[in-house]
Amino acid sequence: MVTENQAVSLARKDLFSRALSVPDRLHMAAHSHHLWPDVTLAAQVEAWEDAAILADHKWDKALGQVYPAAQGLVARELSLPSPDSVVFAPNTHTLLAVLVSAVGRRPVRVLSTDGEFHSFRRQAQRWVEAGEIALTLVESDGPDFAERFLATAREGQFDLIFVSHVFFKSGLVFDRVWELADLARPEGPWVVVDGYHGFRAVPTDLSTVADRIFYLAGGYKYAMAGEGAAFLHAPPGFGPRPALTGWYAEFGDLEGPPGGVGYGRDAGRFLGATFDPSGLYRFVGAGRMLEAEGLTTTVVAEHVAGLRRSLLARIAAGAAGPLKDAVVLNPPGDGPQARFLALRHPSAQAWKLALAAQGVVVDVRDDVLRVGLSIYHDEADLAAFCAACGTLV
Structure with missing residues (x-):
């Protein structure tokens, strides 16, 4: 070690x-496509062998063992109170779309910056064209960015605040982003932190804000796991009924109106449908390697x-x-x-x-x-x- x-x-x-x-x-x-460690080959082979040998029953292992292990890795890395607040999806765009669908008004009043990654930038522009959101952008350049963004967030009337912890183009670390938790409420605004360039790159402790902030990241970069393992930490009580929903969100302890569509009480409420689990196998393989090596x-x-x-x-x-x-x-x-x-x-x-x-x-x-x-x-x-x-x- x-x-x-x-x-x-x-x-x-x-x-x-x-x-x-x-x-x-x-x-x-x-920072772009992190090289895969050797252990991910064994993880990929394990995913294939499970599919070949277990066939239909591969989901018993994928959802019963691999998925919870991946949740646990995220929870330990971010000091989350519970791994049940973590939900996985093939990519962050899917999670973003499901999350925005859970906001109960249209147009959704969104605050963000001109420095967000394309998965948000392009979709946000199209949502504006379609009348789905009203978008306010704060310029991300300049030494006074943090003060300007926080002031706009505090003074405005927003349903959703979306901003990066580490900006993908400039490398700026928005280390005051957690102050936004003071504004977050289940009825709005919701604060979503894009942590893709922060997760396993910048030590991050969400223990004091996990009950109020969404955190979005994945395995493609510093988690060393490649594609197919994006995740969202979702605070309890925020966005209980996404309009965009898949049948996997029916699993677990459900709540909802009588005769209506039920949702899991934990982060599973944001789940979609059938996915390729091999990314989660690699995510767990790489994460366990890092822990075992003391990295x-x-x-x-x-x-x-x-x-x-x-x-x-x-x-x-x-x-x-x-x-x-x-x-x-x-x-x-x-x-x-x-x-x-x-x-x-x-x-x-x-x-x-x-x-x-x-x-x-x-x-x-x-x-x-x-x-x-x-x-x-x-x-x-x-x-x-x-x-x-x-x-x-």
């Missing part, structure tokens, strides 16, 4: 031997923080060529940090393509180059990355 101090200087490449064995590739995009979010974040400081020093010294001319949107500070560097420059798109031609994987959002680091990176990776960047123009 790796101790917290050891992990700061030790990359665990051994846990990712298959993904790292791909020749001529330097993966520097752990807490704090441990991995400290490892990444050391690499981030080293990489920024290399860039500033000119070791990464023209990257020294980029603006660092999320420089190191005193608070929690995103698990990627966001570098703004007019040539970001061209740099991404040129690096890809050398087998270096990064990603770009508009004019922002993003470099994501994880527990499988070390100083040698930084040196190789900077050498590749030195060839850029």
Whole structure:
């Protein structure tokens, strides 16, 4: 087992031997598609074997063992009072649609920002066109963002407040987001925190706000599990009867009007219908590996923080060529940090393509180059990355 101090200087490449064995590739995009650890192959095979051997009875295991194990991992990671407040779905878009369907008025008055991920941005724009929501956006750039957003939330009349904990493009950490819990009420507003770039990236304790805040995230990024394992933490009493509902929401202890449609009392009220459970198998496999190896979010974040400081020093010294001319949107500070560097420059798109031609994987959002680091990176990776960047123009 790796101790917290050891992990700061030790990359665990051994846990990712298959993904790292791909020749001529330097993966520097752990924030985008995190490499899968070796244990997820065994988890994927287990899902297949259960389907082949158990056939129809695979659901007894998938829903009776794997699903509760996944709920437990989330509850422990976020310090939730109960795993029953966690519901899984194939993706966050599905959960968002079900959640909004539970709001009892139209148009839904929504407060958000101009920096949300596309799964919300695109759907919100279409809902506006259809008259389903009335949308107020707060600009997410600027050092006074937190004050501006909180002030708008406190002064406005909203049914739903949707905002990121860590912004996907800039890496800004909205560390005051939990103050929104003071506004949340079952009758509205509901506060939904997009935690996709925070879950297993930034240590997050929801114990004091879990009774008032929705939290949306998944396994694709820092949970290292890939697609098919998105989840929602739903506070009790908020959104008891989603209009968009599947037959899985009929399971468990139901409540509802006599002769009407019943819903589970726990987060199962947001369930849909039949899904591919293999993502949950991988989610549990990766989560159990992290726990067994002592790779807490704090441990991995400290490892990444050391690499981030080293990489920024290399860039500033000119070791990464023209990257020294980029603006660092999320420089190191005193608070929690995103698990990627966001570098703004007019040539970001061209740099991404040129690096890809050398087998270096990064990603770009508009004019922002993003470099994501994880527990499988070390100083040698930084040196190789900077050498590749030195060839850029």
